[in-house]
Amino acid sequence: MDIAQANESLGIPGVLSICEGDGGLTLIRVENAFANASISVQGGQVLSYCPVDAAQDLLFVSRQAYFEAGKAIKGGIPVCWPWFGPDPEQRGRPAHGFVRNRDWHLLATEARVDGSTRVLLGLRDDEGSRALWSHAFSLELEVTIGETLDLALISQNTGQAPIVITQALHAYFSIGDVRQAQVLGLAGHDYLDKLQDGARAAQSGPVNVDGPVDRIYLDSTETLVIDDPSLGRSIHIEREGSRSAVVWNPWVEQARAMGDFADDEYLRMLCVETTNAAEDRVTLGPGERHRLGSSYRIHQE
Numbered sequence: 001m002d003i004a005q006a007n008e009s010l011g012i013p014g015v016l017s018i019c020e021g022d023g024g025l026t027l028i029r030v031e032n033a034f035a036n037a038s039i040s041v042q043g044g045q046v047l048s049y050c051p052v053d054a055a056q057d058l059l060f061v062s063r064q065a066y067f068e069a070g071k072a073i074k075g076g077i078p079v080c081w082p083w084f085g086p087d088p089e090q091r092g093r094p095a096h097g098f099v100r101n102r103d104w105h106l107l108a109t110e111a112r113v114d115g116s117t118r119v120l121l122g123l124r125d126d127e128g129s130r131a132l133w134s135h136a137f138s139l140e141l142e143v144t145i146g147e148t149l150d151l152a153l154i155s156q157n158t159g160q161a162p163i164v165i166t167q168a169l170h171a172y173f174s175i176g177d178v179r180q181a182q183v184l185g186l187a188g189h190d191y192l193d194k195l196q197d198g199a200r201a202a203q204s205g206p207v208n209v210d211g212p213v214d215r216i217y218l219d220s221t222e223t224l225v226i227d228d229p230s231l232g233r234s235i236h237i238e239r240e241g242s243r244s245a246v247v248w249n250p251w252v253e254q255a256r257a258m259g260d261f262a263d264d265e266y267l268r269m270l271c272v273e274t275t276n277a278a279e280d281r282v283t284l285g286p287g288e289r290h291r292l293g294s295s296y297r298i299h300q301e
Contacts, residue, residue: 074258083166234298
């Protein structure tokens with residue numbers, strides 16, 4: 001991306017600028033009346049959202065995250081697409097699909113009358129994508145920075161045969177002390193425990209984190225709440241086009257095993273993901289579209 005040209009055509013003076021970030025990656029920075037935010041063009045990945053009256057960013061990014069071309073960034077809100085989790089065909093393709101380490105195209109920006117700022121990014125199939133996944137597609141990510149942080153991932157099948165996708169808005173939230181935090185809204189739902197070979201169990205009460213957690217919750221459309229007493233706040237997550245959710249924290253051993261994640265950072269993050277995962281798959285006929293959306297709001301206590 002030519003940064004000067006992008007600023008000329010898509011920058012919004014005093015509100016939105018395109019610049020070079022860590023590792024030479026292109027960033028979109030937004031500063032409006034509601035919040036400051038940053039988005040990496042690589043991965044179409046929101047890295048930061050901090051309301052003007054908030055003491056702490058909504059999102060977590062590891063201090064050891066890789067900021068390198070072609071490498072996924074550990075934190076923010078990665079986009080997992082067109083599959084969530086390991087390669088479903090076991091062909092050695094990347095986990096969580098191939099869009100989180102590709103450069104997206106900045107399609108449009110808008111300063112809205114309510115003071116919020118809209119950013120539209122997009123991807124289409126090309127020779128590189130077809131080598132990994134042979135289907136024709138159009139993908140758009142709409143990010144709105146306002147009183148809430150709103151994301152919408154719109155998938156369209158531009159080919160002649162049906163396609164099946166799983167996907168996620170893989171949000172990493174900044175937490176004061178995960179041992180004190182709880183996730184509310186999943187009680188009574190079954191989940192698949194990925195740490196127990198996908199064994200199915202039922203959630204009783206809130207989700208507490210006192211060890212490694214990697215669960216796919218099923219048949220869930222409710223608003224989810226992360227209660228974080230150590231930061232004196234809660235995070236509310238409204239979802240659209242999703243009937244599943246993932247809760248993940250690596251805990252001690254997995255944290256130590258990741259080169260792009262500091263050993264102690266598991267205490268200060270929690271992933272609660274808006275997904276189409278496991279049995280919650282999306283089938284798109286030729287020309288059909290699907291919108292996966294999530295709206296995030298901080299409630300300070």
